[in-house]
Amino acid sequence: MSTQMSATPKAQAFDYLQKHNVATLASGADGDIWAAAVFYVNDGSVLYFLSSPTSRHCQNLAKNPRVALTIQEDYCDWPDIKGVQLEGVATEISGKEEEHARRLYGAKFPLVGLLGKAPAAIVKALAKVRWYKVVPHQLYFIDNALGLGHRDDIPLP
Numbered sequence: 001m002s003t004q005m006s007a008t009p010k011a012q013a014f015d016y017l018q019k020h021n022v023a024t025l026a027s028g029a030d031g032d033i034w035a036a037a038v039f040y041v042n043d044g045s046v047l048y049f050l051s052s053p054t055s056r057h058c059q060n061l062a063k064n065p066r067v068a069l070t071i072q073e074d075y076c077d078w079p080d081i082k083g084v085q086l087e088g089v090a091t092e093i094s095g096k097e098e099e100h101a102r103r104l105y106g107a108k109f110p111l112v113g114l115l116g117k118a119p120a121a122i123v124k125a126l127a128k129v130r131w132y133k134v135v136p137h138q139l140y141f142i143d144n145a146l147g148l149g150h151r152d153d154i155p156l157p
Helices: 009-019 056-063 095-108 120-126
Strands: 022-029 032-043 046-051 066-072 082-093 130-143 151-153
Touching (some): 009 032, 009 082, 009 130, 022 046, 032 095, 046 095, 056 082, 082 095, 095 130
Antiparallel strands (some): 022 032, 022 066, 046 130, 082 130
16 A cells, blocks of 8 residues: 555645645635636645735735635546645735745745846746735645545644
């Protein structure tokens, strides 16, 4: 039996978060709903991402911090589907929290961590972003290999 098969759902969920890069973030405010793809890094169940404060999803977050988020691959067959679903609160961060997020993000995405070597367009774009964190209230790990629609509720601290 493989290590992946014998791992707990929580370990599988955190491993999945670590190995993937893009999350779909759903936000809403004032009757407006929106979904956007964001590159993320995680520290346990907490996710960090950067984005323009003028983007539609960040404008929604400024009014309503409640979000839903999914992470999955583009699977071809239903029994192969695995992924993470969560709901929680997204907030803008600064200071030590932002420094922590930048370190984690730079380790996962070296282009951000090595801005001195990044193309000028990237440096210019990153000067306009803000940093955000998502703290989940509910986190689920989906694994259709265990049955179509199988979803484990992952306990959070």
